[in-house]
Amino acid sequence: xxxxxxxxxxxxxxxxxxxxxxxxxxxxxxxxxxxxxxxxxxxxxxxxxxxxxxxxxxxxxxxxxxxxxxxxxxxxxxxxxxxxxxxxxxxxxxxxxxxxxxxxxxxxxxxxxxxxxxxxxxxxxxxxxxxxxxxxxxxxxxxxxxxxxxxxxxxxxxxxxxxxxxxxxxxxxxxxxxxxxxxxxxxxxxxxxxxxxxxxxxxxxxxxxxxxxxxxxxxxxxxxxxxxxxxxxxxxxxxx
Amino acid sequence: xxxxxxxxxxxxxxxxxxxxxxxxxxxxxxxxxxxxxxxxxxxxxxxxxxxxxxxxxxxxxxxxxxxxxxxxxxxxxxxxxxxxxxxxxxxxxxxxxxxxxxxxxxxxxxxxxxxxxxxxxxxxxxxxxxxxxxxxxxxxxxxxxxxxxxxxxxxxxxxxxxxxxxxxxxxxxxxxxxxxxxxxxxxxxxxxxxxxxxxxxxxxxxxxxxxxxxxxxxxxxxxxxxxxxxxxxxxxxxxxxx
Amino acid sequence: xxxxxxxxxxxxxxxxxxxxxxxxxxxxxxxxxxxxxxxxxxxxxxxxxxxxxxxxxxxxxxxxxxxxxxxxxxxxxxxxxxxxxxxxxxxxxxxxxxxxxxxxxxxxxxxxxxxxxxxxxxxxxxxxxxxxxxxxxxxxxxxxxxxxxxxxxxxxxxxxxxxxxxxxxxxxxxxxxxxxxxxxxxxxxxxxxxxxxxxxxxxxxxxxxxxxxxxxxxxxxxxxx
Numbered sequence: 001x002x003x004x005x006x007x008x009x010x011x012x013x014x015x016x017x018x019x020x021x022x023x024x025x026x027x028x029x030x031x032x033x034x035x036x037x038x039x040x041x042x043x044x045x046x047x048x049x050x051x052x053x054x055x056x057x058x059x060x061x062x063x064x065x066x067x068x069x070x071x072x073x074x075x076x077x078x079x080x081x082x083x084x085x086x087x088x089x090x091x092x093x094x095x096x097x098x099x100x101x102x103x104x105x106x107x108x109x110x111x112x113x114x115x116x117x118x119x120x121x122x123x124x125x126x127x128x129x130x131x132x133x134x135x136x137x138x139x140x141x142x143x144x145x146x147x148x149x150x151x152x153x154x155x156x157x158x159x160x161x162x163x164x165x166x167x168x169x170x171x172x173x174x175x176x177x178x179x180x181x182x183x184x185x186x187x188x189x190x191x192x193x194x195x196x197x198x199x200x201x202x203x204x205x206x207x208x209x210x211x212x213x214x215x216x217x218x219x220x221x222x223x224x225x226x227x228x229x230x231x232x233x234x235x236x237x238x239x240x
Numbered sequence: 241x242x243x244x245x246x247x248x249x250x251x252x253x254x255x256x257x258x259x260x261x262x263x264x265x266x267x268x269x270x271x272x273x274x275x276x277x278x279x280x281x282x283x284x285x286x287x288x289x290x291x292x293x294x295x296x297x298x299x300x301x302x303x304x305x306x307x308x309x310x311x312x313x314x315x316x317x318x319x320x321x322x323x324x325x326x327x328x329x330x331x332x333x334x335x336x337x338x339x340x341x342x343x344x345x346x347x348x349x350x351x352x353x354x355x356x357x358x359x360x361x362x363x364x365x366x367x368x369x370x371x372x373x374x375x376x377x378x379x380x381x382x383x384x385x386x387x388x389x390x391x392x393x394x395x396x397x398x399x400x401x402x403x404x405x406x407x408x409x410x411x412x413x414x415x416x417x418x419x420x421x422x423x424x425x426x427x428x429x430x431x432x433x434x435x436x437x438x439x440x441x442x443x444x445x446x447x448x449x450x451x452x453x454x455x456x457x458x459x460x461x462x463x464x465x466x467x468x469x470x471x472x473x474x475x476x477x478x479x480x481x482x
Numbered sequence: 483x484x485x486x487x488x489x490x491x492x493x494x495x496x497x498x499x500x501x502x503x504x505x506x507x508x509x510x511x512x513x514x515x516x517x518x519x520x521x522x523x524x525x526x527x528x529x530x531x532x533x534x535x536x537x538x539x540x541x542x543x544x545x546x547x548x549x550x551x552x553x554x555x556x557x558x559x560x561x562x563x564x565x566x567x568x569x570x571x572x573x574x575x576x577x578x579x580x581x582x583x584x585x586x587x588x589x590x591x592x593x594x595x596x597x598x599x600x601x602x603x604x605x606x607x608x609x610x611x612x613x614x615x616x617x618x619x620x621x622x623x624x625x626x627x628x629x630x631x632x633x634x635x636x637x638x639x640x641x642x643x644x645x646x647x648x649x650x651x652x653x654x655x656x657x658x659x660x661x662x663x664x665x666x667x668x669x670x671x672x673x674x675x676x677x678x679x680x681x682x683x684x685x686x687x688x689x690x691x692x693x694x695x696x697x698x699x700x701x702x703x704x705x706x707x
Contacts, residue, residue: 085703088299140654147650151641154259156301161637164700165651168630171696172655175689179658182681183665238260239302295570298707317484317572331567333495333558335503347491348571374502390567 025226028219035212039205047205056120061205063113065213066106070138073103073217074170077145081166084159093159094228095221096166097149102220104142106213110135130181137176141169155235245308246273246427247322247397249294253303255453256289263289265453267303271446274426278444278461279433282476285450287433288328291400294431295325307398321349324396326404330387334376338367338386341375342393349394361389364419366412380407388416392423399423399430405439417443437469449475485580488573492581493588496555500589510550511593517543518597522604536605537667540597541623541660547593548627549652552586553645556635565705575702583632583697590624612670615679619670622686623663626693627656633697636704659689 043061050057080096083089114132115125126132145165152158249271256264264286271277279287292298293305296312305312310319332341339358346354362368365385375383384407391401399420405413421443424430434440440447441461449457449472456475500506521539559565559582568578598620601607631652638648662682669679 085700137654137657144650144654148637148641148647151643151647153642157640160703160706164633164637164704167700168633168655168693168696171692172658175658175685179661179685182678183661235260238257238262239255239265292707297566297569317574320570321572323570325570327563327566329563329566331563333499333564334562335499340498344491344495345567345571348488348573350572
């Protein structure tokens with residue numbers, strides 16, 4: 001048996017162009033904490049109470065940004081998937097897979113905060129509203145992506161297979177939304193959320209929420225993708 | 241046979257890993273047209289992967305494979321039409337007859353129903369008597385013969401055979417040896433995986449031996465080259481000892 | 483176009499195999515028939531929404547048929563490495579996909595055409611003037627389902643769970659075309675076009691076209707080793 005030692009992990013990364021140098025990651029991490037520190041009082045105290053819905057409405061400041069990230073993350077999965085197929089480089093697969101994992105978390109948060117919001121305000125946990133339904137489907141597609149990855153042990157194949165699913169899944173999402181919207185529009189029991197004319201304070205809080213979650217997503221991505229890169233460097237050792 | 245330039249095979253820095261399992265490491269190989277190469281090595285040494293890489297079934301993790309100067313990653317129909325490949329598995333539809341399998345292959349290669357080619361193959365491999373029975377009901381040796389007939393049906397210029405002698409009885413083996421001798425002309429390239437050193441001596445003109453995914457022996461063969469046999473057997477002993 | 487001939491050759495080979503073994507149509511057909519019969523026991527004989535429930539049940543049955551058939555079809559290529567035989571042949575990767583797609587459409591279509599009259603009779607539906615629409619819905623919906631399914635079956639067959647994972651991959655992604663198919667079928671059962679039926683049909687056409695292109699473009703990447 002050979003008794004070579006593996007080079008230090010950081011050495012192995014010399015020729016892997018890092019997207020997440022330590023300063024970026026730390027910066028994003030700090031920014032996340034700061035933004036949350038701002039968001040929480042804004043959402044809980046500063047934003048005015050909704051006239052019709054009362055305090056439960058405040059979940060909106062988490063629910064909507066999380067929903068936005070759910071879509072953003074899936075778009076990144078799409079971009080990563082195309083990268084995998086076009087270049088065959090593992091770094092794109094890292095991006096796609098990381099975004100899928102993180103996106104699933106945010107999407108789950110949407111599906112949990114939705115009913116939490118719905119129950120006190122409208123009296124039901126769930127409704128087949130187009131947005132919620134498409135969100136449920138998005139969540140299912142995310143899950144099928146993750147399950148598929150678990151079923152393919154070989155990394156190169158796993159990357160290609162999930163890439164195809166990522167591409168098909170992403171292109172499907174708008175179609176899912178359209179079709180559930182038409183489907184439900186034939187039934188009048190749709191919950192309309194009056195988006196028009198949000199009071200300025202609510203709007204500001206919402207925007208802060210979106211910014212917070214976006215930065216949080218970016219931070220999580222840098223952490224997860226770096227872990228993937230380290231893994232890649234270790235795996236490359238298999239050839240020496 | 242069309243008037244095409246002779247095809248050679250070229251591997252440069254080819255490595256292939258399936259996850260953590262490395263099948264080939266940094267292989268450089270040049271096989272000129274007219275070569276008849278015996279590919280040997282212990283099980284797991286990388287012979288099958290090497291042939292699959294040349295056949296374009298497996299993309300190397302690193303390095304490039306070219307056949308006739310064309311990267312196999314971008315091989316088009318015309319290049320693939322010139323390759324004949326036999327693997328461990330038969331690549332035959334078990335519920336169809338040998339004739340139906342050959343006919344399907346012929347159609348994919350633009351040979352129409354290929355009746356002439358099939359008849360010739362039937363003669364050459366002695367499969368005429370069971371060509372119309374479902375492959376499922378044939379013995380291992382019979383299937384192997386049909387598989388060989390299929391691979392050579394379209395008169396390929398690049399012949400890649402992975403353990404073609406497995407399952408063949410002595411008569412069939414002699415027949416195959418002769419067929420390969422006939423095929424080894426200046427316009428063709430043959431790479432054949434073998435386990436039997438004696439067979440390597442009767443026909444092939446170059447011996448490649450792999451161990452641990454690398455080429456460890458690469459030398460020309462002449463009749464009754466005891467030297468080569470000895471070095472190959474040494475290699476196997478070292479492999480076994482590991 | 484050099485895609486057509488190999489596709490037809492491959493589809494023809496699948497057809498020949500199926501006629502020889504009657505593998506897919508027999509087992510799938512019987513299974514789906516049983517599903518339909520069982521469903522008809524629990525079926526409301528009158529009332530509002532009957533057409534909608536009927537359409538839903540029908541498409542569930544069609545989906546079972548398609549999933550079973552497509553899984554089996556790719557599994558055949560996995561046996562004895564026959565897919566390697568196709569990949570080393572001059573047939574373009576796209577033709578391999580189109581050939582399998584055509585064969586899958588044919589098999590699923592046959593099962594559907596048997597199920598439909600049985601369904602209509604058992605459930606005492608009266609589509610009358612809606613029959614052309616019913617056939618259109620069946621054709622477009624099946625095309626969408628089988629396009630995505632054939633693509634994913636090339637993935638499924640190479641995973642640890644083999645074909646078992648195919649429904650998990652296909653179902654979420656095919657929801658839009660399924661909803662549309664059910665809606666149009668429902669209108670057909672009611673005897674004619676309902677409101678917005680045209681929109682649903684257009685959705686199916688768009689879905690089918692989009693994913694056919696995506697499948698043709700991405701299939702070659704699934705066959706790399």
